[in-house]
Amino acid sequence: MRLDPVLAAYLADQPDLVWNDALDLAAVRAAENAESRAAPRLADLHEVRDTLVPGPPGAPEVAVRIYRPSPNPGLPVTLYLHGGGFVVGSLDTHDNAVRLLAEQARTVVVAVDYRLAPEHPYPAAVEDALAAYRWTLAHAADLGGDPDRVAVAGDSAGGLLAAVLCFAAPERGLRPPMFQLLVYPSTGAGPTESARAFADASGLRPDELAWYQRAFLGAAPPESLPAYLSPARAPDLSGLPPAYVLTAEADPLRDDGALYARRLAEAGVAAHWHDSPGMVxxxxxxxxxxxxARAAAQPAFDALRAALHG
Known part of the structure; x- marks a missing residue:
């Protein structure tokens, strides 16, 4: 396996952080947001605006960013949940990815700025995702969207949130998404070959993964956690929405995505897995x-467009 040389050079310039309780998270988040805001914009859309939507009962409102690729009415709608280990990541860090998703898949996108750990451990992020999804279903037409074509998408930790939402929505009396797009998701697969092979790969080290998990789960006792927080090991995957899972070749979580796609297919769910060579x-x-990296992301955009417009 050989990393794309431009990617390798880019990664070599990134700071090598030690993930522990002494890390200045506020500074890390601020630096990531500043770098993202300074990046060239990859797609200009008809409308991009920020707003607040009702949060879970007793919790603050949830910030969302709405992307409309065109003024045409009746477009499908996609709820997007960003990655970052539930600890970092924001509307800004994923702005370019969501812009391209909206443009290429021809979908209105509602990107969710869910609460982050460790300040807000489980179930804050899950509850914020569900609250934003509830609002999106109710207001899809107001956004120029089609209430009958609503999908969910996410990357990394956001990929897990997207998968969890597909399990949890019906429990809350909500119509499930028509499709789930998951990019290098964490699915709780447990020890895997990719986790061993790429433990030292740039992009996600074991210490970082373990710290994210501790921050996300907080003091929640394991017996209190729903099985679908580890969707790759959930006992019943039947009836879930069709899925497209995109992974990276040199990623400890590659097999998380592959196993989840395989288990979905075994449960009778239409699921496709694609691995991106030379990516982390x-x-x-x-x-x-x-x-x-943009070329590696294109199959995901194409899959969502086909699911929403096919």
């Missing part, structure tokens, strides 16, 4: 700087 975890963040 988090490549959606590098679309402005690494042409190969």
């Amino acid at each position: 975890h988090g490549f959606l963040r590098f679309l402005h700087a690494v042409p190969a």
Whole structure:
């Protein structure tokens, strides 16, 4: 396996952070947001605006960013949940990826700025995602969208949230998404070959993964957690929405995505898995700087467009 050379050079310039409780998260988040805002914009859309939507009962409102690729009415709608280990990531860090998703898949996108850990551990992010999804279903037509064509998408931790939403929505009396697009998702597959083979790969080290998990789960006792927080090991996957799972070749979580896609297919769900050669975890963040990353993301955009418009 050989990394794309432009990607390798880009990664070599990134800071090597030690993920522990001494890390200044506020500074890390601010630096990531500043870098993302300074990046060239990859797609100009008809409308991009920020707003607040009702949050879970007793919780603050949830910030969302709405992307409309054109003024045409009746477009499908996609709820997008960003990655970052539930600890970092924001509307800004994933702005370019969501712009391209809206443009290429011809979909209105509602991107969700869910609460982050460790300040807001589980179930905050899940509850914010569900609240934003509830609002999106109710207001799809107001956004120029089609209420009958609503999908969910996410990358990394956001990919897990997107998968969890497909399980949890019917439990809350909500219509499930018509499609789930998951990019290098964490699915709780447990020890895997890719986790062993790429433990030291740039983009996601074991210490970082373990710290994210501790921050996300907080003090929640394991017996209190729903099985679908590890969707790759959930007992019943039947009846879930069709899925497209995109992974990166040199990613400890590659087999998380592959196993989830396989288990969905075994449960009778239409599911497709595609692995991107020469890519590492988090490549959606590098679309402005690494042409190969943008090419690697294109199959995901195409899959969502086909699901929504086919």
